[in-house]
Structure formats: C-alpha cells, structure tokens
Amino acid sequence: MTFPLFLRYLIFIFLFVISFIHSSSILDISRLGVSSRSISVGRSTGFTQQAFNIFENPAGLSSMNHVNFSEFFTSTLDDEVSFVFSALAIPLSDGVIGFGWMKASSKDIIHTDISHSYPYEKSRFNYMDELFKIGYGFPLNFNLDFGLTFTYHRFSLGSFVTGTGYNLDFSAHYYLNSWAQFNFFVLNTLPSLKVNYDNNVSLSFPSKIKLNSKFSMDYYNFYSSLAYYFDYSSFDFGLGVDYQLPFFSYLVLGCGYSLTSPMGNLQHHFNVGFSLTLSGIDFSFCYEKSQYLVSPQQYFISFSVDF
Amino acid sequence: MISFDFNSIASSDSSFLSHQNFQSSHVQIQESPTPDELKLVRLYNYKNPFSFSKDISTDISFFLNSHPSRILTFTFYFYNIFGEIIERFSLTSNDFVSSVDAPPAHLFNDSDRYYYYSYSLTLNNFQGRSLSPGVYFYLIKVSDHVLGRGRMAVLP
Numbered sequence: 248m249t250f251p252l253f254l255r256y257l258i259f260i261f262l263f264v265i266s267f268i269h270s271s272s273i274l275d276i277s278r279l280g281v282s283s284r285s286i287s288v289g290r291s292t293g294f295t296q297q298a299f300n301i302f303e304n305p306a307g308l309s310s311m312n313h314v315n316f317s318e319f320f321t322s323t324l325d326d327e328v329s330f331v332f333s334a335l336a337i338p339l340s341d342g343v344i345g346f347g348w349m350k351a352s353s354k355d356i357i358h359t360d361i362s363h364s365y366p367y368e369k370s371r372f373n374y375m376d377e378l379f380k381i382g383y384g385f386p387l388n389f390n391l392d393f394g395l396t397f398t399y400h401r402f403s404l405g406s407f408v409t410g411t412g413y414n415l416d417f418s419a420h421y422y423l424n425s426w427a428q429f430n431f432f433v434l435n436t437l438p439s440l441k442v443n444y445d446n447n448v449s450l451s452f453p454s455k456i457k458l459n460s461k462f463s464m465d466y467y468n469f470y471s472s473l474a475y476y477f478d479y480s481s482f483d484f485g486l487g488v489d490y491q492l493p494f495f496s497y498l499v500l501g502c503g504y505s506l507t508s509p510m511g512n513l514q515h516h517f518n519v520g521f522s523l524t525l526s527g528i529d530f531s532f533c534y535e536k537s538q539y540l541v542s543p544q545q546y547f548i549s550f551s552v553d554f
Numbered sequence: 555m556i557s558f559d560f561n562s563i564a565s566s567d568s569s570f571l572s573h574q575n576f577q578s579s580h581v582q583i584q585e586s587p588t589p590d591e592l593k594l595v596r597l598y599n600y601k602n603p604f605s606f607s608k609d610i611s612t613d614i615s616f617f618l619n620s621h622p623s624r625i626l627t628f629t630f631y632f633y634n635i636f637g638e639i640i641e642r643f644s645l646t647s648n649d650f651v652s653s654v655d656a657p658p659a660h661l662f663n664d665s666d667r668y669y670y671y672s673y674s675l676t677l678n679n680f681q682g683r684s685l686s687p688g689v690y691f692y693l694i695k696v697s698d699h700v701l702g703r704g705r706m707a708v709l710p
Contacts, residue, residue: 274686279636323637324691327705351635353689356705359600366600366615374689374707402687404707407603448710450687510640510683541693542637
C-alpha cells in the first residue's frame with residue numbers, strides 16, 4: 248500500500264467516527280498512558296516490542312516475534328487512585344494475538360446520608376473501572392500492519408451501580424522506510440454501542456483518534472502523538488525523544504512533553520525516564536512533573552518479559 | 555499535604571443536631587484566625603454517590619473551628635482520577651449556608667467550637683458540562699492553605 252492510500256484510509260475512518268458524535272460518555276482510563284516507556288516520550292504509543300501495544304495500537308503487535316508479558320503500575324492523587332495494566336502477546340502463524348486488562352480503582356469512598364440536616368458517614372464503598380481487551384495484529388503487506396481489538400468494559404461504584412459494555416478498536420501501522428513509521432489508532436470505532444448501567448442509564452464510549460509517528464536517527468528516536476476526543480472535543484498532544492546509549496545498549500533514556508486538555512483545562516506534563524533491558528526483561532521507569540496541585544509529580548513503573 | 559483524622563471525631567448526635575439553626579451568612583463573629591489557623595473537620599458531600607441528572611446537586615459541607623471576622627475566599631479545585639484539574643472556582647464565606655450555633659464541644663471530643671458550612675454543587679459550577687461517571691476529587695483552599703479534600707462519586 249502506498250502512503251497516499253494509507254492517508255485515504257485514515258480520512259475515511261476519521262469521517263466515519265466523526266459522524267457519531269455523542270456529548271456524554273464514559274471516561275477513557277487509557278488516557279493516563281499505557282506504559283512507562285510510552286509516557287516518558289510524550290505518551291506516544293505503539294512503537295515498542297511489548298504487549299502494551301494491545302491498548303493503543305493492536306497493529307503494532309504484528310511485529311512481535313516472542314511471547315511477551317507486560318505490566319504497568321502507578322497511582323495518582325497521593326495513592327488514592329491506583330492503576331494496573333497487564334498485557335500478554337502471543338505470536339501465531341499469521342499474526343499476533345494480544346490480551347489486555349486495565350484497571351483503575353479507588354477504595355473507601357465515603358457514602359453519606361443525612362440526619363437532622365447534617366451529613367454523616369454511613370458506610371464506605373469502592374470505585375472500579377476495568378477494560379478487558381483481546382486483539383489481533385497482522386501484516387497486510389510489507390509495510391502495512393492492521394490490528395483490531397475487542398474491548399469489554401466493566402464499571403462499578405460499590406453496590407450503587409454497575410455497568411457493562413463492549414466496543415472495537417482499530418489501528419494501522421505504516422512503515423514508510425527504515426527510519427520513519429506511523430500508526431493510526433481509533434478507540435471505540437462503533438460509537439453506537441453503549442455502556443448499559445443497572446440504573447437504566449446508557450452512555451456512549453469515548454471516541455478517540457490518535458496519530459503517532461516515530462523517526463529514527465542513529466541512536467535517537469523522535470516521537471510525536473496527536474489525539475482527538477470527539478466526545479470531549481479536546482486534543483492531547485505529545486513530543487518525545489529517546490536515546491540508546493552506544494556504549495551500553497541495554498539502557499535507553501527518554502524524555503518528553505505532553506499537553507492534555509481535560510474539560511478544556513490545559514495541562515502540561517514533562518517526563519523523563521529510562522528503560523533497562525537485560526536478557527529479555529525490560530524495566531522502565533518514568534517521572535512526570537505536571538501542573539497538578541495535589542501531586543505535582545508522579546511515577547510510573549512498568550516491566551516486560553519476553554519468553 | 556495536610557491530612558485530617560476524620561475517624562477520631564465522634565459520630566453525629568442526633569439530639570444535638572435537631573437544635574441546629576441555619577441561615578445564610580449573618581453569623582456571630584467570635585474569632586478571626588489566619589488561614590493557617592483554620593481547622594476543617596468532617597468534609598462530606600451529600601449525596602455521595604449522586605447523579606447530577608437525578609439529584610441535581612450535591613452539598614459539600616464541613617465544620618470550621620471559627621467564623622472569621624473577615625470574609626474569606628474559599629477556592630475549590632476539582633480533579634479527575636488522573637490528577638488533572640477539571641475545574642476550579644472561588645466562593646466567599648457568604649456563598650455558604652452556615653450555622654449560627656456552634657456544636658457543643660463534646661461532639662468533637664475536644665474543647666474547640668465548630669461552625670457548619672455547606673455549599674450546593676451543581677453542574678453550573680462546571681459550566682454545564684457533563685461529568686463522566688466515576689470518582690472526582692476536590693480540594694478546598696483558603697489563600698494557600700489547604701483546608702481539606704474529599705472524594706465525590708458521580709453516578710451515570
């Protein structure tokens with residue numbers, strides 16, 4: 248496939264998704280970033296040889312030739328919310344199958360009631376948001392890979408409400424030449440599918456398109472990402488670079504900047520990180536400095552194992 | 555980060571609570587502490603969890619150890635689960651519903667006097683934009699002094 252044809256595909260998908268804009272939707276927990284390595288280069292996704300590709304670029308699974316298990320942890324707001332992402336990729340004869348699980352949770356939220364005009368703590372409950380993903384990435388030709396992911400979403404706020412729903416993600420990964428590659432990801436390609444809650448409310452999945460690029464030059468890789476959320480009408484943008492030490496190739500240093508705009512409020516994020524890969528085991532760490540007032544700095548840890 | 559031990563505070567006494575009287579502002583001024591001397595306890599929002607579409611609002615309420623002699627400006631910050639600020643706005647003490655009579659000391663297990671403040675949060679505070687179901691965090695500041703923080707759960 249030629250590059251102009253690839254762009255034509257992107258435009259078609261963009262128009263398809265934009266035709267189903269919804270004003271009210273659930274939260275996209277992958278907005279946090281999908282791995283330490285990805286966050287450290289400005290939240291650009293889908294260029295690693297790790298099972299994390301299942302989350303934001305299933306087409307990127309195609310290039311994997313080992314069974315890989317990856318895990319990501321972080322917490323936000325002084326540990327009041329925890330995130331755990333797990334992923335597994337298994338190469339098959341014609342492609343790579345991937346499994347993913349994302350969980351965001353918060354414990355001991357106060358359930359209030361009122362007595363004689365005063366609120367009081369009646370009990371406590373937990374919040375949980377989970378995504379289960381199964382995807383498949385396969386090469387279409389020499390320089391183009393495709394990927395599809397089925398997503399099952401589960402939500403609960405204690406025993407007050409639970410909700411479930413499912414959707415499909417799509418991505419294409421294009422290798423222009425040995426030093427430039429791009430991937431295009433559509434989160435929740437079927438906006439007509441809803442999350443149904445047991446209080447008789449239905450909400451749409453957030454539709455997002457994301458374009459990532461990677462340019463390689465000697466020991467440097469330059470990354471960019473641009474995402475647009477149709478439901479929130481907001482952009483996320485990121486730039487990053489990583490550098491593989493020539494005298495110690497096991498270590499990659501990275502830094503990046505990303506701009507997010509939740510509900511129209513611009514937030515700047517600055518990241519530095521490293522990845523250490525030894526004997527098929529990769530450990531990545533990322534430090535983020537943001538404008539957050541509660542937690543002006545944050546840490547992300549992920550590891551990945553090839554079998 | 556300042557933290558408050560809410561659990562050390564005695565549970566509500568309904569016989570006492572029934573004697574409470576409320577009015578908007580116009581409270582008797584007894585102390586005028588600096589922001590750093592303000593102490594906030596029992597930061598709740600009722601209902602929690604709640605739905606903006608069904609319940610319309612949730613009342614953010616707390617007790618302060620004083621009614622300051624001057625009008626204070628409270629700044630509210632709201633965060634999503636990623637720690638990103640989604641809204642911030644300021645209120646003066648006159649924007650709250652507050653109690654004239656302070657609860658007796660035995661309710662709080664110490665000799666301090668506390669005064670009740672409450673504010674109804676609606677979607678208007680978020681410029682009418684809808685909030686996805688889930689958990690949100692709020693932080694209350696006076697000047698640069700963090701008074702307290704809480705979590706509100708938004709139902710779909």
